[in-house]
Amino acid sequence: MRHPQLAELPCTVARPAALLGERWMLLLLRQVFLGTRRFEDFQSAMDISRSVLADRLGVLVDEGVLRRVPYAHEGRTRHEYRLTEKGLDLYPVLVALRTWGERWMAPDEGEQFSLHHKDCGGDVQAKVECTECGASLTARDVRVTPNA
Amino acid sequence: MRHPQLAELPCTVARPAALLGERWMLLLLRQVFLGTRRFEDFQSAMDISRSVLADRLGVLVDEGVLRRVPYAHEGRTRHEYRLTEKGLDLYPVLVALRTWGERWMAPDEGEQFSLHHKDCGGDVQAKVECTECGASLTARDVRVTPNA
DNA sequence: CCAGCTGGGTTCGGAAACCGAACTCTAGCT
DNA sequence: AGCTAGAGTTCGGTTTCCGAACCCAGCTGG
Structure with a gap:
C-alpha cells in the first residue's frame, strides 16, 4: 500500500493521518493558524522549497482545507490562502499537538507564543471528553470495538 | 531549514509537528492505539517496507514514545512495542484526527471501529477547552500572543 | 515604451528517502 | 543437524525533495 492509497481507506483516522502525515503539512497548518496567508510569507517562515510549497x-x-482568495494589494490583484470551515475545524489537532509538546518537549526558553480564551483570558488546552457524562478521558478510559 | 532541523525549533507546536509529520508516524501511532504491538503485525497491517518500519x-x-519490551511467547523471548506514558499522552492528537475525519472525510460505509467511555458507554470526542471557565472553544475564540 | 522590480509560481538536474526482495541472526522444536 | 519463525539489515532501483534558475503579469520610473 503506497502512501497515497492509504488516503482511500475507509477509516476516519487513517485518512486524515495520511493527509496530515505528509511532510510539511502540520508545519504548514501551524503557520496558517498563526496567521500566515501568502506564498512568500510561508516560504520565508518555514524555509521550504518553492515547488514543494506550491504542491502542498x-x-x-x-x-478543501484552504481556499485561494484574491485580494487587492497596492492596486494589484494578489492571492492569499485562508482556512475554510473544514480547515478551521482542524484546530483541535494543532492544539493537541501543542498541549503534548508543552508537556513533553518544552524548550528551555519557554513558549514562543501563548493562547488565551478571548472572553475570559484563561489558558487553552486540548482534551478528550465523553459526550455523555462529560468526563475528561485518557486512552485507558476508552474501549475500542471493531464494527461489524 | 531542512526538515530535521525543524525539530529543534523552540516551539511546542513545531517540534511535535516535525516528529509526527514524518511519513508513517501518525499511521503507526493509530495502529499502536488499536493494539498492534509486534513488528510483523505492523508490517502486515500497514504494508510499510520493513526497513522504514524498523527506522520509524x-x-x-x-x-520515548514507545518502549521495546521483551516477553515470553511459546517459550521464547520476543519483543513488543508498547506506549510509554509520553506515548499514551498522544491520545488527544489521534482522537482529534478522528473527530475531524468523522466530520469531513467520513467514508460511505461508516466507521471501522467505535470508541466508547468504559464507565458510561458514551461517545468520545476531542475538544479544545478553556482551563479557566471550562468553555468549549474554536479557533475564533482564541487569541494568539507572541511572547517577549 | 521599455527596463526593472515583486509576488507567485513552474521547471530543471542532482541528492535523499522509499520501495520490494533477498539476506542475516537468534532460538526453539524435531 | 535441519527447519521454522520473528525481527531486523542490506542492496539496487524508483520516487520525492531540494536549491537554483527561469517565467509571467502588472506596476513604476526614466
Missing part, C-alpha cells in the same frame, strides 16, 4: 498548498486547496 | 519504530523508541 495545492493539495490543501484540493482537499 | 526506532525513532519513536528514541523519542
Whole structure:
C-alpha cells in the first residue's frame, strides 16, 4: 500500500493521518493558524522549497482545507490562502499537538507564543471528553470495538 | 531549514509537528492505539517496507514514545512495542484526527471501529477547552500572543 | 515604451528517502 | 543437524525533495 492509497481507506483516522502525515503539512497548518496567508510569507517562515510549497498548498486547496482568495494589494490583484470551515475545524489537532509538546518537549526558553480564551483570558488546552457524562478521558478510559 | 532541523525549533507546536509529520508516524501511532504491538503485525497491517518500519519504530523508541519490551511467547523471548506514558499522552492528537475525519472525510460505509467511555458507554470526542471557565472553544475564540 | 522590480509560481538536474526482495541472526522444536 | 519463525539489515532501483534558475503579469520610473 503506497502512501497515497492509504488516503482511500475507509477509516476516519487513517485518512486524515495520511493527509496530515505528509511532510510539511502540520508545519504548514501551524503557520496558517498563526496567521500566515501568502506564498512568500510561508516560504520565508518555514524555509521550504518553492515547488514543494506550491504542491502542498495545492493539495490543501484540493482537499478543501484552504481556499485561494484574491485580494487587492497596492492596486494589484494578489492571492492569499485562508482556512475554510473544514480547515478551521482542524484546530483541535494543532492544539493537541501543542498541549503534548508543552508537556513533553518544552524548550528551555519557554513558549514562543501563548493562547488565551478571548472572553475570559484563561489558558487553552486540548482534551478528550465523553459526550455523555462529560468526563475528561485518557486512552485507558476508552474501549475500542471493531464494527461489524 | 531542512526538515530535521525543524525539530529543534523552540516551539511546542513545531517540534511535535516535525516528529509526527514524518511519513508513517501518525499511521503507526493509530495502529499502536488499536493494539498492534509486534513488528510483523505492523508490517502486515500497514504494508510499510520493513526497513522504514524498523527506522520509524526506532525513532519513536528514541523519542520515548514507545518502549521495546521483551516477553515470553511459546517459550521464547520476543519483543513488543508498547506506549510509554509520553506515548499514551498522544491520545488527544489521534482522537482529534478522528473527530475531524468523522466530520469531513467520513467514508460511505461508516466507521471501522467505535470508541466508547468504559464507565458510561458514551461517545468520545476531542475538544479544545478553556482551563479557566471550562468553555468549549474554536479557533475564533482564541487569541494568539507572541511572547517577549 | 521599455527596463526593472515583486509576488507567485513552474521547471530543471542532482541528492535523499522509499520501495520490494533477498539476506542475516537468534532460538526453539524435531 | 535441519527447519521454522520473528525481527531486523542490506542492496539496487524508483520516487520525492531540494536549491537554483527561469517565467509571467502588472506596476513604476526614466
